[in-house]
Amino acid sequence: MGLKYLKMTPYSDGSFMNPTAGINPYTVMINPKSIKWNRKITYSNKQPLDSSTSSQKYRSTPSIELNFDIIIDCTGVVDRSRLDMIKEIKDLETVVYTYQGKIHRPNYVRIQWGQGQIFDSVLKTFNTEYTLFKPNGDPLRAKVSLSFGEYIAPKKAKKKEKKTSPDITHLVDVEEGENLPQLSNKIWDTPYYYVQVAQYNDLNKFRNLRGGLELIFPPIIKPE
Incomplete structure (x- = not known):
């Protein structure tokens, strides 16, 4: 069976052989309603000297992007063991965003969800929107929009190309x-x-x- 909930695991190396020591994977509380894969190809539009029209000359194929939103709900309705919004955001940031001194960069991230769905990546954007609050202003619910770019280690990429x-x-x-x-x-x-x-x-x-x-x-x- 595939994973019931989407999980993000931090790695200290781009070959995804060594999970980052001391940091637990982050498992979402509620699975995304949708995920979006972005693929594109870039071309040069330079016009040859002996032509009146520009030609679409291939330049590169940028890395695939994966985008999805997750809901963090600390009202107790979803999971009574996860009621601390500050801790939830910090745990997620530590996995995907926070600079790690030992590797001089944020973690590499392996995203797993469903049978065979594995995406080795690095974080590109992390946007948080709080949507529900206690009377005193403490947040109870947040929508986090995440964007990841596919990561392939240089040696592996050379073999692929x-x-x-x-x-x-x-x-x-x-x-x-x-x-x-x-x-x-x-x-x-x-x-x-x-x-x-x-x-x-x-x-x-x-x-x-x-x-x-x-x-x-x-x-x-x-x-x-």
């Missing part, structure tokens, strides 16, 4: 102001293969390339 493999041919459209070392670094994660690219494309310069130029980045031979 097969485009960086040096034994694959790449066709590259040059934008104004780009140079070969920059493009080599973009394609292969190192600027040092630009000489092979220049030789393959019969270029006598590698800086200030003409915008709109189309270059072939050939399979390269790594030095032993």
Whole structure:
């Protein structure tokens, strides 16, 4: 069976191998009514020099975002063991928001809900709206709006992006102001293969390339 309530577990490393010591996961009191996944792709709208229209050149695929609201209810109707709003907010902040000195950043967060639904992430926004109060002004109920961005450890991301493999041919459209070392670094994660690219494309310069130029980045031979 899947998890009955959504749970957020703090981790001290981006590989999600080590839960943060001394901090308990935060389990929501009431499951979200809905969750929203945001995906997008960004393009460059730069106009090639020899064209009257702009082209949609792929630039990047930003990380997936997960958004949801949770209700914290300290009236005693939902859970009579959780009546302290200040503690509830602090416990949630400690898991997802508070700066952790040992890792020099807030925690990485694994979100679990339902069978097989796991989202490894970092917090992007944390907004709190208090909606019910005691006569003395102490809050009894709050709506917390959370937004998380997917987190993939750099080593894992490189394995996932097969485009960086040096034994694959790449066709590259040059934008104004780009140079070969920059493009080599973009394609292969190192600027040092630009000489092979220049030789393959019969270029006598590698800086200030003409915008709109189309270059072939050939399979390269790594030095032993």
